[in-house]
Amino acid sequence: xxxxxxxxxxxxxxxxxxxxxxxxxxxxxxxxxxxxxxxxxxxxxxxxxxxxxxxxxxxxxxxxxxxxxxxxxxxxxxxxxxxxxxxxxxxxxxxxxxxxxxxxxxxxxxxxxxxxxxxxxxxxxxxxxxxxxxxxxxxxxxxxxxxxxxxxxxxxxxxxxxxxxxxxxxxxxxxxxxxxxxxxxxxxxxxxxxxxxxxxxxxxxxxxxxxxxxxxxxxxxxxxxxxxxxxxxxxxxxxxxxxxxxxxxxxxxxxxxxxxxxxxxxx
Amino acid sequence: xxxxxxxxxxxxxxxxxxxxxxxxxxxxxxxxxxxxxxxxxxxxxxxxxxxxxxxxxxxxxxxxxxxxxxxxxxxxxxxxxxxxxxxxxxxxxxxxxxxxxxxxxxxxxxxxxxxxxxxxxxxxxxxxxxxxxxxxxxxxxxxxxxxxxxxxxxxxxxxxxxxxxxxxxxxxxxxxxxxxxxxxxxxxxxxxxxxxxxxxxxxxxxxxxxxxxxxxxxxxxxxxxxxxxxxxxxxxxxxxxxxxxxxxxxxxxxxxxxxxxxxxxxxxxxxxxxxxxxxxxxxxxxxxxxxxxxxxxxxx
Ligand SMILES: Nc1ncnc2c1ncn2[C@@H]1O[C@H](COP(=O)(O)OP(=O)(O)OP(=O)(O)O)[C@@H](O)[C@H]1O
Ligand SMILES: [Mg+2]
Numbered sequence: 399x400x401x402x403x404x405x406x407x408x409x410x411x412x413x414x415x416x417x418x419x420x421x422x423x424x425x426x427x428x429x430x431x432x433x434x435x436x437x438x439x440x441x442x443x444x445x446x447x448x449x450x451x452x453x454x455x456x457x458x459x460x461x462x463x464x465x466x467x468x469x470x471x472x473x474x475x476x477x478x479x480x481x482x483x484x485x486x487x488x489x490x491x492x493x494x495x496x497x498x499x500x501x502x503x504x505x506x507x508x509x510x511x512x513x514x515x516x517x518x519x520x521x522x523x524x525x526x527x528x529x530x531x532x533x534x535x536x537x538x539x540x541x542x543x544x545x546x547x548x549x550x551x552x553x554x555x556x557x558x559x560x561x562x563x564x565x566x567x568x569x570x571x572x573x574x575x576x577x578x579x580x581x582x583x584x585x586x587x588x589x590x591x592x593x594x595x596x597x598x599x600x601x602x603x604x605x606x607x608x609x610x611x612x613x614x615x616x617x618x619x620x621x622x623x624x625x626x627x628x629x630x631x632x633x634x635x636x637x638x639x640x641x642x643x644x645x646x647x648x649x650x651x652x653x654x655x656x657x658x659x660x661x662x663x664x665x
Numbered sequence: 666x667x668x669x670x671x672x673x674x675x676x677x678x679x680x681x682x683x684x685x686x687x688x689x690x691x692x693x694x695x696x697x698x699x700x701x702x703x704x705x706x707x708x709x710x711x712x713x714x715x716x717x718x719x720x721x722x723x724x725x726x727x728x729x730x731x732x733x734x735x736x737x738x739x740x741x742x743x744x745x746x747x748x749x750x751x752x753x754x755x756x757x758x759x760x761x762x763x764x765x766x767x768x769x770x771x772x773x774x775x776x777x778x779x780x781x782x783x784x785x786x787x788x789x790x791x792x793x794x795x796x797x798x799x800x801x802x803x804x805x806x807x808x809x810x811x812x813x814x815x816x817x818x819x820x821x822x823x824x825x826x827x828x829x830x831x832x833x834x835x836x837x838x839x840x841x842x843x844x845x846x847x848x849x850x851x852x853x854x855x856x857x858x859x860x861x862x863x864x865x866x867x868x869x870x871x872x873x874x875x876x877x878x879x880x881x882x883x884x885x886x887x888x889x890x891x892x893x894x895x896x897x898x899x900x901x902x903x904x905x906x907x908x909x910x911x912x913x914x915x916x917x918x919x920x921x922x923x924x925x926x927x928x929x930x931x932x933x934x935x936x937x938x939x940x941x942x943x944x945x946x947x948x949x950x951x952x953x954x955x956x957x958x959x960x961x962x963x964x965x
Contacts, residue, residue, distance in 0.1 A: 405852065409680075409681055412679070443896070456927075462679070463680065473696045507825040523712070541944070559954055575752070575757075576757065578715060578720050578752070579752045579755065579757075580758060580770075581720055581742075581745065581750075582718060582720060582745055582750040582752065582830070583745075583758075583770055583771035583829060583833070584742060584745055584746060584770075584771050584772060584775055585770075586742065586774070599759065601758075601770065604760035605757055605758055605759065605760050608756055608757075608760075618898025643933060
């Protein structure tokens, strides 16, 4: 049950996408999102979808895993689609019954919305699937570096994020373990009404909090023992380097995204 | 009593993290028997333990408790009261305000079977009996019953957690490395309590351990796991007799067996199948008297 959480999960590998500089990946995904919202017309979307498919193929991550990441969003996607269909008004009525009128315009709007959300999520999933959380925070810290000049504690934020990300799997594993241990004593997490279920969580949450605080304490102590004192004057073991592959990706994206926008303007 | 047949289990099936933790494993424990389960880190011991009380559902194979498949009935939860599982480092599962309440948690969940087949909550006096006798089994002083479990020492927490499972009076008690991280005296005592529980109730015990000496001292039968497969199983004598194979699996033999094998290699006519202190003592005395008799004959 808990194992199904794949959002933000990293799948190690050695594909071109894995090897890219995470800074470039983040920037490109951001540009991609902007392009996605600027794009107009079916051809522009087809071009973006093709780009998406190419990136997926390059990542060498199984399609089934990518689809599984999309599953939690299914509800939102369906909800938006239905809302769009019902509320967008137009002249070309498709069906009409009771107070609901569905027009061709509504169907178009819904289709665009769905395409937009799916393309958006799949690209961000691809980013987190191919970039380890540590690389991701490193890159964010570097990209936000200039903000340090105006006294934004970028390093501290990045460190907090790194630690939080680092402990998500640990906490999930621990939750699983404590859950099993309490189930072994007959705890029942799966039946009963919502109040009973909430009460059943007590034997899970208390040990979980206790151990989370213990871990935090130990980690803080261990960091102090190694003289951690924030980011000042700290050098890095892993320095991010932009390589040929990154500039190549940048060039391909520039051309491609340019194409999408031109298509949107021309057609 | 409890029998597992051809269990196979894969963690993370369908992801790149796939890991075959159990591969066609069969295992059984008779009533009143202490079965040792040993194996290198990651060999699948804990995974097997969780199959035996229906916490994990096998991909293939089945687990029989008194002849019925534990997944047959729609309430697999029942099996968990019959087969008590004490997890590795069980002290991290304590959560109640007092030790008493924590030990009573399982008993309350289990309930009491009535004659008409219904379940009811245990009465206060029934709870008292279950909780205090469980505390007695693990030698946890009754004064501690009203303390917070978080105020206990590490060893006391471990005992409280074990008592929490014993209080349900399971017919099969599985302990996953119950002595990990304790001092030698604490280890000996915990093992003593486990044996006492078996002797008093006639329950079966499955003891998972890294320590050969522990298993040697207690177990009536031993199963060795390796990479999710059964590498050996049989009486302690038979298993420890295959010291070379054990070493190939990154496991050792009990200290006594090691010494006696060395003695044998040095030419002493000694039985190297000893693995407990008592048997070793008896064998040494036998050899000693044989040697002195031999020496006496020469002087004549
Ligand atoms: N929750 C889990 N998710 C994924 N893989 C797991 C999980 N639990 C165990 N494994 C894997 O299954 C294999 C068997 O693990 P298991 O915990 O049963 O070993 P073990 O024999 O109990 O080891 P140890 O002596 O260290 O406790 C290991 O390779 C482990 O990495
Ligand atoms: Mg284990």
